[in-house]
Amino acid sequence: MKFNTKTIHAGVHPDPATGAIMTPIYQTSTYAQSAPGEHKGFEYSRTHNPTRTQLQDNLAALEGAKHGLCFSSGMAAIDAVVKLLAPGDEVVSTNDLYGGSYRIFTKIFEHYGIKFHFVDMGNLDEVKKCINAKTKLIWAETPTNPLLRIVDIEAISAIAKEAGALLCVDNTFASPYLQNPMKWGADIVMHSVTKYLNGHSDVVMGALVFDSDDLLERLSFIQNSCGGTPGPQDCFLVLRGIKTLHLRMQRHCENGKAVAHYLANHPKVSKVYWPGFESHPNHDVATRQMNDFGGMMSFTLHGDSIEEAHAVISKTKLFTLAESLGGVESLSGHPASMTHASIPKEEREKAGLKDSLIRLSVGIEDVDDLIEDLAQAIG
Ligand SMILES: *Cc1c(COP(=O)(O)O)cnc(C)c1O
Numbered sequence: 001m002k003f004n005t006k007t008i009h010a011g012v013h014p015d016p017a018t019g020a021i022m023t024p025i026y027q028t029s030t031y032a033q034s035a036p037g038e039h040k041g042f043e044y045s046r047t048h049n050p051t052r053t054q055l056q057d058n059l060a061a062l063e064g065a066k067h068g069l070c071f072s073s074g075m076a077a078i079d080a081v082v083k084l085l086a087p088g089d090e091v092v093s094t095n096d097l098y099g100g101s102y103r104i105f106t107k108i109f110e111h112y113g114i115k116f117h118f119v120d121m122g123n124l125d126e127v128k129k130c131i132n133a134k135t136k137l138i139w140a141e142t143p144t145n146p147l148l149r150i151v152d153i154e155a156i157s158a159i160a161k162e163a164g165a166l167l168c169v170d171n172t173f174a175s176p177y178l179q180n181p182m183k184w185g186a187d188i189v190m191h192s193v194t195k196y197l198n199g200h201s202d203v204v205m206g207a208l209v210f211d212s213d214d215l216l217e218r219l220s221f222i223q224n225s226c227g228g229t230p231g232p233q234d235c236f237l238v239l240r241g242i243k244t245l246h247l248r249m250q251r252h253c254e255n256g257k258a259v260a261h262y263l264a265n266h267p268k269v270s271k272v273y274w275p276g277f278e279s280h281p282n283h284d285v286a287t288r289q290m291n292d293f294g295g296m297m298s299f300t301l302h303g304d305s306i307e308e309a310h311a312v313i314s315k316t317k318l319f320t321l322a323e324s325l326g327g328v329e330s331l332s333g334h335p336a337s338m339t340h341a342s343i344p345k346e347e348r349e350k351a352g353l354k355d356s357l358i359r360l361s362v363g364i365e366d367v368d369d370l371i372e373d374l375a376q377a378i379g
Contacts, residue, residue, distance in 0.1 A: 003062070003177065004246040011057025012239065025236045026050045047224045051232035055239050056207070059197070062176040062242070063189050065209040067216045069223050070235065074172065074192025075100055076228030077206030079108075081137070081168050081188060083222050084215075087113030089136040094121040094151060095351045096144035098170065099340045105139075121151040122282060124159065131163045138163075140186075141170040142179075143286075146298045146335045146359040147352060148273040150282035153289060157185025172196070175326070177249035179290045188215065195326030198241040199248050203234045248328065251364040252295030258367045259360065259374070263299050268378050270356075273298040295362035296325060298335075301378075304356040309334050313358055315377035318370060325361035330370055333359040 001010060012023050026049055031042040042048050052070055060068035071077040078101055085091070093105065095118040105116045117130040121140055138160045142151035153169060160167035168188040169181035175196035181189045191197055193205035208219060223229060260274040275286035276293030286293060301308045313321050319332040323339060333339060336355050340348055362370065 001061075006058075006061045007245045008243050010061030011059075012054045023051055023054045023236060023239055025232045027232055045232070046227050046229055049229075049232050049235070051235040051239075052230065055235040058239060058242060059176075059191070059193075059207050060209045062245075063171075063180050063182055063209045065182055065189065066211045066213075068207060068209045069216075069219055070193070070230050071206040071208070071223065072228045072230045073204050074190070074194060074206035075104060076226075077190050077192075077208050078104060078170075079228065080208065080219055080222045080226065081139075081190065082109050082114065083226070084166070084218060085109075085114050085136050088134060090115045090117065090130075090132065090134040091137045091139055092117045092119060092127055092130045092135060092165075093139040094141055094144060094149075095119055095347075096121075096147050096149050096353075097139075097141055098145050098172075099335075099342050101139070101141070101170065103342050121156060122149060124152075124155055127156065127159055131159065131165075135163050135165045138165050138167045139170070140167065140181075141173070142181075142289075143173045143275055143294070143296065145173060145296075146273075146333070146339070146357060148173075148275055148280075148297060150275050150280075150286045150289070152282075152285045153181050153184035153186055160187075161185070172326075173296050174290060174294060175245065175249060177245055178253075178292055178294055182209075182211065184289060187212065193238055194324065196249065196252075197245065197326075198238045199245065199327060200237070200241050201324065201327035201329065203237050203241075205230050205234055205238055248364055249292075249294075252362060253292040255364065255367045255370060256293065256295035256297060256362045259295075259362050259370060260297050262371050262374065263297070266378060268301055270300045270302045270304070296360070297362070298357050298359045300354050300358075301356045304354055306334075306336060306355045309356040309358050310337075312377050315379075316373050317376075318365060318373040319360065319377075325359075327361070328364050330363035330365060330373075331361040333361075335359055 033039045056068035119126040166187045169186040172192040188210045191207045264272045274297040319330045
C-alpha cells in the first residue's frame with residue numbers, strides 16, 4: 001500500500017458490530033468479562049482501547065514499522081523511552097533540541113542518575129567522542145528545532161549500532177510524509193502527534209513506533225504501568241486528522257518553499273533557515289533523507305534584537321503568535337522568549353540561536369495572503 005492510501009486505510013477497519021466506516025470512539029474504561037480473565041482482548045482502557053489500537057496500527061504503518069504506541073503527549077512518549085534506561089546509563093543527544101526534551105533530560109532524568117551529552121550531531125566525530133560503554137541511547141531530532149539543521153540518520157545509526165545503543169529519532173518536524181527514520185536505521189521513531197500528524201491544533205498526543213518485539217514488550221509495560229495514555233476521543237480526532245496528512249503536507253511544502261524564497265529576498269532579513277535551499281549546510285543530506293522540505297523555517301533580522309523580532313511577530317495578522325506548529329493555520333514563534341526560554345542564554349548562543357530568530361510554521365492558507373501578511377509586518 002502506498003503512503004497516501006495508508007493514511008486513510010492502514011490499521012483501521014469497518015466496525016464489526018455495525019459496519020460503521022469510521023473507527024468508533026470506544027468511550028469506556030472497562031470491558032465485560034464472561035468469566036474471570038475471559039474477554040475479547042480488552043480489559044481496561046489504560047492497557048488497551050479499540051480506538052487507540054487502530055490509531056497505533058495506523059501510525060506504525062505510516063512509518064513502515066511493526067508496532068506503534070500512543071501516549072497522552074509527546075513528552076509522555078519521550079518519558080517512556082528514557083525509562084528504558086537505568087541509573088548510570090548515558091545518552092548522546094543533539095544540542096539543537098526541542099526545549100521540552102532538554103528540560104525532561106536535564107531537570108528530571110539527571111536526578112535519576114542518567115547522564116546526557118549534548119553535541120552538534122552534524123559533527124560525527126563529536127558524537128563518537130561522547131560514546132562509551134555506558135552509552136545506551138542516542139537521541140536525534142531532525143530537522144532540528146528551531147534552526148532546521150539536518151542530522152544524517154544513516155550515519156548516526158551506524159555509530160549507534162557500533163556502540164550497541166538504541167537510536168531514537170524525534171520525527172515531529174518532518175512527519176512520516178517527509179521522512180521515515182527507520183528506513184535509515186533508527187530503532188524507535190518518536191512523534192509529537194500534536195503537530196503535523198493531527199494537524200488541526202486541537203489535540204495533544206505523542207507516539208512511539210518501532211519494529212522490535214522486545215521493545216514492544218518493554219515499552220507497552222511502561223505505557224501501562226506509568227499510565228500516560230490518551231483517551232479514545234483524542235485518538236478518533238487524530239485518526240480523522242491523519243486521513244488528510246498527505247494533502248496537508250503537500251500544501252505545507254509548496255507554501256513553505258514560496259515563503260522561504262520570499263524571505264530570502266527581503267532586504268531586512270539577514271538569514272533564512274530552511275533545508276530546501278542549496279546553500280543550507282545539510283541540503284544534500286536533506287535531499288537524500290527527506291521526500292520534500294516542509295513548511296517549518298526560521299529567519300533572523302539584520303538588527304538582531306529581541307525588540308525587532310517582537311515588533312514583527314506582533315504585527316502579523318494571519319501568522320498567529322503561539323507555541324506549537326504543524327496545524328493547518330500559520331503560526332509564528334520567538335524561540336528565545338518562548339519554546340527555548342528554558343534553555344539558558346549561554347547554551348542558546350552556543351547552539352547558534354540568535355535573539356531575533358523568528359520561527360514560522362507555514363500553514364495551508366493561500367500563499368499570496370501569507371506573503372502579504374509577512375510583507376506588512378516586516379515593513
Ligand atoms: C511539541 C514537540 C514535542 C513535545 O510534544 P508534546 O505533544 O507537546 O508533549 C517534542 N518534540 C518536538 C520536536 C516537538 O515539536
